[in-house]
Amino acid sequence: MNKKITELEPSTSRKRRRDEESEAELDNDDDDSQSLSLEENFTFSDTLMALRMMRSQFPRTEKVTVQPFVLRSQLYSSLKDRTQVDMELESLRRDRVLRIFKLNTGQDDHAVMFMDDYINQIERVVKRMEDKKQDDIRVFEWFKIHVIQSKLDTSIGHQELFSLLSWGGKVREEHISQLINAGLLIRQLIDQNMYWFSIPNIGSVLKGLSQGRKEVLSFLNRRKYKEMMLVSLEKKRLRLSPLDMRFHLRDLIGSGHLKTIQTPSGLIVKIAKD
């Protein structure tokens, strides 16, 4: 029933979505957003709205155990002005609404996650460690209270980490190892005294991300003219990635590997030559 309405009247469905957005009723949105095609809600006018929309469209299956996050390249493909995206992300980051993490899947990949989701993810990890009856999980509390609230960048130095954690209590080397084992910090390759902040339990999702990207690009490369209608491309299911096709398409269009061309019969997705 829902699907039929959206196919016949795309404009009203978008309006309806916006009204729901303004009421902040995002739970009802789940059904709507799954059925709305990518073509209809391709571009947004505001970064925060785009972030919320894409967060609600994040696939929630059993395979994906991570709280929703949005890639920076997805934001670039959904908004016209990239400089505006960068500036709004920066101001939201400074207001502690969201956090940005550097991912290791590419040269310039960044994941944007709302602060509440990040705290939820940390709590999940802490609960799992509690169940395993590991002692001394106080360091996670210190991390949540002192480090995350004050250090808003994507990386942190060893000295600074030590000093910020010391606000909570006496810090030992084992505490830092615990943070690394839980997946909250990653040592930098080029510099041993610097750590990247990271999202715990994101490993399988990142593997799916890079494999899914390769799969979409190889699928389009094998076609005769290296292009396909967006509507039919979206319906394909990916074999290697738990994330849905819409996620990958936004990401690849934003990072410049694919480009979209407007034709009388709709949008066409094509491999970018440059």
Add this chain to the structure above:
Amino acid sequence: MWKEIKEREFGNVRPNLFSSRISKSRVSSIQLSNYKEILSSHRGSVNSLQVDLTESRYLLAGASDASVAVYDIQRATDHDERNLIAKHKPLFVLNKQHEHGHKYAISSAIWYPIDTGLFVTGSYDHHINVWDTNTTQVVMNFKMPGKVYRTAMSSIARSHMLVAAGTEDVQVRLCDIASGAFAHTLSGHRDGVMSLEWSTSSEWVLITGGCDGAIRFWDIRRAGCFRVLDQSCSQFGRRQPLLLRPTTNKVTNFVRLKSSPASQSSSAKVRAHHRKSANGSALKPHTVGRISSLVKTAKQRSHPGMLSSHDRATAHYGVVTGLKVTGDGMYLLSAGSDSRLRLWDIESGCNTLVNFETTRLQSSKAIQMAVTQDSTLAFVPCMAITKVFDIWSGQTKSTFRGHYENVNCCCYNALDQELYTGGNDRQILVWSPPKFVSDETGEGKNGKAAATDDQDNWSD
């Protein structure tokens, strides 16, 4: 066009405004030139291009086959049959056969800023040669410890004649032409230095970009660098006018106080100030003691100028492959192998967060970018095309496709509003505002033939 001239004549439009309007409209119509061609005699990829700063008449090109050539871009050496395309052959070519010529690829060729009597070339054979243009002889030779990636001379220098050289070695060396010796070295980078520029507002300030991703500002009169650019330190676009600034400064200072001194990028003086204030605030005494003792043992009371070598802030996530300072000396455009272009505000040292859409930038070689005189457009080589960006919005205004392989360097001639690009396909292409064919029919002895050639061949 005639209306504009009439306005200037009547005094409605000031002459400066008139000329800037004309050049702006010409720049926006740049395309592959349909009346000018440079016949490149290089057998290797063109790595460096520079138009001379005094007359904007001679183009100096350095290539990978160790050849250097000078082209006269205002007078053509010959024309083709119908007088339509002016061909520019090199005035002279210096290659490996020259007795003191370079043996390996030339990575950088620059004119002496005061006149065209000298030019300086830096090459992968670890040498920097200073050549006399008229006799085409080497007058001075400097040996470097590694491959020379870039050389630069300050165009506004009045009291020194230093050639700054960035090599594979971590130290930046300053060579003095007047005495023939090295002046001093600047250390602080942790890997080779791939790009180098003198500031256009001060003859003492040198900006270097390293293979470690850091961009450092050096005052050559002092030891150590006085600023390291950090990509996470950002501001929104242009800085606020003076009246509003005190509040924004307070916010940024508040954020900086909480982080430890060693990891924040700021000048040595500001860092000392922070350390003092950190001691004064309510921190636990033993943690303060631990930090200051660690800091002391790590630095061992080193010179205040050398404190910056411990600053590990990076401007890019990869190698800094290109730097360009705008003509007014206020902004710096930097390109990195992470395929990002960043615009920095030099005075505040912050990233202005302007996003330039580039899919890929070449990462193994340095690239040379160009900026128009009024600092509104930037020309950047991105793989095989050259993109024109609007500097403040980051949008791509146009793309120039013409080279068959990667473009390495581009040089903007502000006098004629022309762009010259050199690439791995050994060609130097000219991009200029279009000239209408009818302008040419009056010149040369073939003028009449040209006029009749344009007509149809039917026997009506």
